[in-house]
Amino acid sequence: MRSRTYRTTALFVMALLLSAGSFSFGAAPGASAAVRFDGMALIEEWAGKAYQGRQAGTPGYAKAADDLEKRMRSAGMLPLLGENQYRQSYKVGTASLKKEQVSLNGKTLKLMKDYMPFARSAEGKYTFRSAYYAGAGLSADYKKKVDAPVVFRWFDKNGKFPEGIQDRVQRAAAQGAKAVLIVTNGELKVGNYEHPLNAEKLGVPVLYLSEAAAEAAGIPREFTPAALSKLDLRIDLSIDRSSEQADNLVGIVPGKSEEKAILWVTNIDGFGSLPDGRWYESAKAGSASAAMMLDMARHYKETKPEYTMIFAFVGSKWKGQEGIKALTDKLSFDRIAATVELYAMGGNGKLGDMFVNYLDKSFEVSAQAVSPAPIFNSDPGNALSSVLRTKTNKLLLVRDRETWVDDSLTDKAANVTRSSYESGVRSLLELSDKLSRRIAEENSVSMDYSRLPVAKAEFQNPKTTLHRIVTRHFNVYADESYIGEMTPDVLKEMDSIYARVAKYNYYPLPEAKVNALFMKDGNAAAKIAGRKDLEGNSEAAGGGFANLSNGQMYIYMRSGPFSGTIAHELNHALATANAYAGDNFELQEWQGQSHFTQYLQPKGPYSNDIRQIIRHRFLANHEVPKFKELVAGYKTALNWSWYTKGARNPDGHLYTYYLMGSMYAFLEDQYGEKAARRAMYRNYIDVSDAQNNLIRDTGLSLNAFLEKWSAWVLRAESASPASGNAVPRTDNNGFDYMVLYTNPGNGATGQYFEQGPEDGDTITNGTVRYSLNLTSPDLKIVSLNLYKTKDGARFEIAYESKINRFVSLFNPPDGDKLMRFQEKAIVAGKGKATVQLNGSEVKAMRELPFVTFRFGEGDDFAVLSNAEYMKILQQ
Structure with missing residues (x-):
């Protein structure tokens, strides 16, 4: 259950902690009263024979995944991976030892006491009459090629771990080794089945040999290479290797803030079983962390957290880490403010005693906010963090004290006490609260728009100089014609526009500022923004345009800071930046002609009165004079192929845009903002099902929806949702969180910046x-x-x-x-x-x-x- 480097670092820090005294924290606010400690039942259940050690890709693991999904639903978690979808399937290589018999100098060796197979050992039947002793298995230990098994020791003559085991095994094979025996000592002991057999295999059999078995066979204790002419080694291994399906499971508990989340990750797989019928319960190595995360979810279901909590349970940690690799490809880390891996839990449960590691110096202050003595760890070894760190630097690796087990067969559910377990859950809730407070502090920066500095910005292509003002969400660039119009009120309203439009687009690229160009020279703006199609012809875009180029968002306003234009172009940029929407201009126009980009006054504040917006920006809009007529006669005038097949609207494309925009506005007024947003993004994902996308959260038939929409637009007044017959669906369908925190498809975003x-x-x-x-x-x-x-x-x-x-x-x-x-x-x-x-x-x-x-x-x-x-x- 250990990484060699991880344990060495942690033991050193443990000594420092013990010498410095103990640390303690107060209980998490309200944790004692709210937490139901149901997780112990999971630890006991998964320890049973039916689960056979929960090795990823086996029936025992599948049984654990089924059990976990039921518990996640019971705990009140919503699915993250799609509506009603908690699971992510992936392929994992499996290997199981079906038969074994090994003898050394006539003595039969006992599996997991005298020897154990190396993870990638070849299978088969072998007999050898001699061997070569290679000391520590380093380059200098080979004087010439060998034609026999090679034996070397785990440590070198200085008691150090000199090189990776696989490197030394591969060196031995390259030198001609027919088999490899590794004499374990010091940290690794036979019985600690740290690495189950792997689907990938080497060309020769490789075994770990206990110190006692090596001594009984006459293996030298010194490190001088020597021929072992009297060694008799017989190996018979039958290993079944294949590729199977396994599942990750991911659920969420919504927080007060949907646009930021804390991700909790642990493994649920164990070390599997042995041919003699024994199995590894892997309690501290897997099930305890999963159980604690379930209890945390129950607590947060009753006591709403500040930020959304994502709980991810993955498999194949002890294999090739296929589970965490699949998960990190699927998740979008843009809005994940912090990630916490629970490496091993079920020890003493005291937060002050836990080993809290941070893997990037930029996250040190956050680590210090949750732990009195956090550890900087640059080598997470076999932890899931070795993969997570490639996606985020906002990462903590947490391990409870008293979770090292030299013989993994003793890692049993019975060794996790209820009192320590309950203490562990409370400690994790306390850590979570501290982390949430730290995130809140980082995002509580105020802004005085009257004191924002103005600087010069030099552009090379084209060669031009603009004025630059940086706001919370924008890099504002203005030429001499418009810099005087960039007043504090305008800048403040721009940030307000961003907050509203970003919400309708699920907050894409939250760390990136939008480059807003206010210039008379539209052709120069097109070059800056990367719109090659508009260079020399920028007038074709009308009052403005938008683009996503090299991970940078650009919006251009030809006529200055008109709020409606800013909102409209910003919607194009943000929708393009969202992988679920992408660069689909037509669908962006449906969304962009809706209520949330419409201003009643060119440079005034936004009005939340949808009734007035419909009256003044839809029914009285000179660009669509027949709008009221089409809405009234929708039964014959509305053609759904305009939307589902891109068919031409004989009255012009603006009518197509405004009609759909008014349906989105109707949804918001009658069923809420999230219902409108879901309809917009369901259309992005599958526009061929546009009719059902609109009615999905309403409980209405399509005919009933259209009838109510038409009447609502023509009245230009809001009726109470309770006055109709509609039964709105709740927010608990997982769609919002799928778009917020995952990538579409297999995880590829389709955008250059990712x-x-x-x-x-x-x-x-x-x-x-x-x-x-x-x-x-x-x-x-x-x-x-x-x-x-x-x-x-x-x-x-x-x-x-x-x-x-x-x-x-x-x-x-x-x-x-x-x-x-x-x-x-x-x-x-x-x-x-x-x-x-x-x-x-x-x-x-x-x-x-x-x-x-x-x-x-x-x-x-x-x-x-x-x-x-x-x-x-x-x-």
């Missing part, structure tokens, strides 16, 4: 594999090579280009962690661009999920994933 290495053509024409997306016909990337250097790293990019280009290397969207810009790195013709990185830049790269090269002003990019470039940097 782009991974699969988004372009995958290229391998150098030392590192990358994804290439070139739109410029005059540019060719011949090869891309990465080399590790003494002081950092070096990229060499061979190219063919007809023009000079800069090269930039950064982390999307804005290079806040890594930014290297080299002017004219690409010179017209054939050549090689070199980008040299220093040690601090390489360190930043190591902690990023991917980095991006941009080649010049065009949309020409190369994306390198962490997994690929780390193959070079770790050499």
